Amino acid sequence: MPPKSISYPECCFAVFLALFLFSSCGQTPEEELPGFVIHPDFRLEVMAAEPLVMDPVDLQFDAYGRAFVLEMPGYPLRDAESRLILLEDTDQDGQYDRRQVFADKLQLASSFMPYREGFLVAAPPDLLYIRDTDDDRVADDYQVIMSGFSTGNLQHNFNGLTYGLDNWLYAANGGNSGEPYFAVDPELRLDMRGDDFRFQLMPDRVERVGESSGGYGLAFDQWGHMYETHNLEHVSHLVFENRYLEGVPANRRHALTLISDHDENGLSRIYPIGEQESRVNHPEQSGYFSGSCGITFYGGGAFPDGFNDHIFVADVVLNLIHLDVLSPDGAAFKTSRKREKVEFLASTDRAFRPVNLTTGPDGALYVLDIHRDVIEHPEWIPDEIEATLDLNAGKDQGRIYRISPRASTLQSPSALAGMEPEELVKQLANPNQWTRMTAQRLLVEKAAAGSAAPLETLLRSSESPLARLHAMWTLEGLSALNDEILRQALGDAEAGVRENAIRIAEKRLPGSSDWIRSLLEMTKDENARVRMQAALALSTITDEQFQATSEALIDTFQSLLQEEHAGDQWLILATATALKKAALPFTEGLLAGNDKLNDQQLEVARLLNKMIGKTQAPAAVAGLLGKIAASEVIDDAERARWVDGLAAGWSGKGKAGPALVPALESLERNGNTALIRAAGHLREVMGLPVSEKIKSSLAQAKTDLFDNDLSPEERLELLKLTGLDNFERRAEMLYQLLDNRQPLVLQQEALRQLRAENDESIGDELLARWASFGPESRKGAGNILLYKAYNHDRLLSALENGKISLGELNFDLERRRELLFSEDAAIRTRAEALFSDAGVVTRKVAMDKMRPALDLKGNVAAGKEVFGTLCGTCHRYGATGQDVGPVLTEIQRKSKASLLHDILDPNAAVDTKYLSHRVQTKNGDIYVGIVEQETDAEITLKMLGGQAVQIPKQEVETFASLGQSLMPEGLEAGMSEQDLADLLAFLQQEII
Structure with missing residues (x-):
């Protein structure tokens, strides 16, 4: 007041x-x-x-x-x-x-x-x-x-x-x-x-x-x-x-x-x-x-x-x-x-x-x-x-x-608190959002008896979509929005009004099924958010309402998913929620009523299969499995995805009983690796025994997995299949796949399977093979060592004896704290001897010696010469230098102190993609540089001076990280304090 x-x-x-x-x-x-x-x-x-x-x-x-x-x-x-x-x-x-x-x-x-x-x-x-x-x-x-x-x-x-x-x-x-x-x-x-x-x-x-x-x-x-x-x-x-x-x-x-x-x-x-x-x-x-x-x-x-x-x-x-x-x-x-x-x-x-x-x-x-x-x-x-x-x-x-x-004056607002309801209603058309929202709030708070009629007039006749929007919600807040006016709002010319009208209509669904037909029509709206909101509203209908309208619901969404615009990820998710009560008949209808399924139909079906696995009885799941096995609408890869969906939904429900076994066996007879793996996973979550077909497939997979004539994708499916086996029987195979000459997808899947296990011997094996890991595998292996507490002792030992360099672990604040804040006092003490909560510093003496440069005024032109002499062979700044290490064009975003640390202590916390690697080919050639790109077929190294070399993996004898940045330590030996100040001034200039 x-x-x-x-x-x-x-x-x-x-x-x-x-x-x-x-x-x-x-x-x-x-x-x-x-x-x-x-x-x-x-x-x-x-x-x-x-x-x-x-x-x-x-x-x-x-x-x-x-x-x-x-x-x-x-x-x-x-x-x-x-x-x-x-x-x-x-x-x-x-x-x-x-x-x-x-x-x-x-x-x-x-x-x-x-x-x-x-x-x-x-x-x-x-x-x-x-x-x-x-x-x-x-x-x-x-x-x-x-x-x-x-x-x-x-x-x-x-x-x-x-x-x-x-x-x-x-x-x-x-x-x-x-x-x-x-x-x-x-x-x-x-x-x-x-x-x-x-x-x-x-x-x-x-x-x-x-x-x-x-x-x-x-x-x-x-x-x-x-x-x-x-x-x-x-x-x-x-x-x-x-x-x-x-x-x-x-x-x-x-x-x-x-x-x-x-x-x-x-x-x-x-x-x-x-x-x-x-x-x-x-x-x-x-x-x-x-x-x-x-x-x-x-x-x-x-x-x-x-x-x-x-x-x-x-x-x-x-x-x-x-x-x-x-x-x-x-x-x-x-x-x-x-x-x-x-x-x-x-x-x-x-x-x-x-x-x-x-x-x-x-x-x-x-x-x-x-x-x-x-x-x-x-x-x-x-x-x-x-x-x-x-x-x-x-x-x-x-x-x-x-x-x-600058070019216009601000509007002159009105004090709203003392206005009569009719005046507040007029403010709902104000261009200022604060004014509209405040007027709406006051009208609802006051519950003024005389405001309903002018609000209805505003909603029916205003040319302002926002005025109509606020009038509608204000009437709803006053419990004065009647069905006739709400139905008019569902047909409003403005999509935002229609979307909000659906939100209100949803609240009325439990009391009347008459709104379902209107909402089904709204799923055909030209606006994506209106279509989505209509689908979401329909997901809230009661079981009784669903039973009465299931056929119309299924037909509507079958038609919706035929439309090209239905590929929106949020509409797909909303459609799946609307169909959750019709998951089984809708999915079976997709298989029976189509010659081909588009991407959005497939994505909805994958979501609904999870719902089926979660809610349906074994007999219903068995029936669907039979249809999946027999359908010509989907290929084997898609069959596997649908079975994976059933397994994801079933997980945690407990045993299924033997009724499902014949349906699973029919899938396994197909012979497709991905489908056998999916069937095996479904058996696993249902508590069903491993079939003879899966046992024989596992044995064959371990042999075929190292067949280089197979594509990486085929080998990946074989590797995923072996994941059904006991860890002891596949451990050595997983370690062999971490060889950096193996396709990257196999290295990544092997690391995923290793991380899923809680076997302490894994840490020792990773450390033994550390030097041979490529950049991607090193990230995954490092995470296993850091985020499994039982590996902390062995990780610290490797850091202490130099088997792993500090810079290879990307020790940012949270990663350092995994060790510094350990519940084990001995681990904390050892970590503190390597780095502090403030950061990683390995060359403190050199940094202290050159720190006075931070207080000197630098000369940009002189700094450019220093850069060209000491840094330009690996780094590019604007048009100066070579593009080997990180491009420094936007390096001015860092402080001088941070730049000094990066220059003088390059191995303290180097980005692992800039670690130096050594490749020796089978004919004895040796290359040292940064891995610019690694594919399943070749390694591209960038060497000092910017020269790039592509090395086919089939010609690689050894490929190992040197654990150090390509940027050498000791650059300060060739610089005075003024040289460093000049270099810092050059690096902090604005480059446009």
Whole structure:
């Protein structure tokens, strides 16, 4: 409610005037904030700074347009509680100038949202409701609404409180999870597992939504689609809720998916400005998203064309804000860079820590900068590095910035809190998402008796699709949406309205089967998301409804899968969920009613076979096996996949009895290796004895497996078949297949089978053969040694005696901690003698000697000469040098200290693909270089100077890793401190 000292009309006028002034002020291009670079079409303004605001992590505007900021001084040391402050612009100059503590003692809250006449606050272990009941601008009513949320690492507390389009309240799990419960009923708890959740109050309801990214922030686009972020994976999309997959044994257990089209090998390059700091962990992530947070869908409606309805993500580590263009990708979405090699906003201020973003009622984008020297949580900072850092630096600081377009003024928002229902209904057509959502929330909260009629009028006649959308959900929130209007919405011209109408119609299915026919028609919609949502809705029908409509359901989806557009992975999964009650008849119908099956039919059938294995009795499974064996619609490879699906679904059900044996024997008589293996696997999970056919096939497979006249694919099937045998009888064969002259697919399958066993002798064998492994096999073997605790003693011995070099194990932070944090004190002690939590250093003396170079001013031109002399034979930087080792064109993303370590200690943690290898051919030729490519037929080595040589594997006598980087140690012997400073200056110049 408005401040006690200001009447409501005066408050509205003050807010209006302040926002109007905001829209007319700001820097010119010549007055840009120092240290910041923003897209040229936008301006950046400081709206508040310390001491007015400190440690800000969330900003929300209440229904009067007032700005409330949540401060979190307790991050990361838990030494202070969060507080909620009200910011005001008393002199109406366009910047905040008065601070009022509205609520304190909010535990370690990191998220809040306006709700009714107060706020909901995520304050683990509680969800609080706070409000001011006596109009003195200080909260005096604190209520615990829910409790049971876990606490721990503050980065992983539940957060992202958001009012959803469907009138539910949403929150991100954050990673700590917990078992929340309503304070009025502590016995009824929800196990959050790893999911985000949503809840309602009055009446109290809470439920899981779907797999959580584990990050900070949630975002919803204008149609209610949910997006998330976490560290490396900067933008993920929850395609649909987990509840649709319950009971469906799909390989994909959730529908959260990374949608960035600019990720490579799990990392997405971003472009900070200024000299970068040394990372306290994971130096390989320098210059890539690693601290993404504050994901925000911009629906403010005030930005220029090309900037609306897209997603902004902050990276708190690299001091920037990234803009992703959102576009459809089948039934899901994808995001693409707005501009190449430059960010929307970046700063040279290493203490600029944008943790969150908010779209305001004026259409501007607000940035919350917690402003800390150190942002990483101590859990992920090695102790010896943490001892040199001041984790409190910046605790008395904080900034709020506003981003607005240069070429236009911001819209003038209205204070919504005092509007009559008819006025609020009109606001549902506002171009600003904040205004639409706030108006909808107020209408639902007030349950105003007079709002239904104007809402119906808006839904029937508005030219704005978004107005129709909000009118529909507001009516639903008021329990006033009748069936006639909902059916009209199912035929709306806008796909987003139709999709949301299906979500509402789904809720009405249990009470009436009349909706099933309408939803069956919606599976033919031209829009991919509408088709998918209709299939998902149909998956929720009751058993009784299914019995009455199964024929129409099967016919509809048979036709749907004939369409070319049905190949979308999400529609395939949705179709399988809709057919879960019809899995057996649908699958049998595919075999009986088609001359040929397309890819989507086959993929749905594979999913349904898992359902059949999970739910059907042995007699039904036996009948299907007979049809699979006799069908001419699928080939042997596909038969094997279907049988594998049955086995995957059956696994864990127990014994099947002998009734299935004849059907299995008919499959085994086929003679196809993959099919025999699949039948053997099904026997195994059903507890049936191994047949004579499988026994004889196993014996033959061990002989044929080493027949080089067979293709690698044929040999791979033989190897998979041998996996049915006891480990003791195939162990030696698996070790022989790790020879680097064997096809890569065989090496990988052999390692997979070895890792599946828990036999301690495997570690000894891997170490004995280590030098002969190629790059791919070394990765797999190294993982077996590192991630099987009983191998730690032998692994450390190999590291201590030099059998394995430290650089060969890719000892990043988490991999080092497997040994450094071992439960065995002796293992910890030995690991600490090799490396520390801070990293791997093998040439400390050399690095200490040259460290003064970090403080010298370097000369780029002189550094280019040093590079050409010492580095150019192996590395390329821009147009200089040879492309043998890693290309260094973007190496400036690393700090000088990190570059010094890479140059002087090249074997400390070398990427295994740049290890030096020695190949000797059968005629005595010797080649030494980096493995550029390894295929089943040949090895391509790149040698010093850039020369490449292709060596057929049939001519290889020995192929061994030298365990060292091709880059030699001791480069400092040819450099002075100034030479090194010059080289560092050259490597840190900007290359465009």
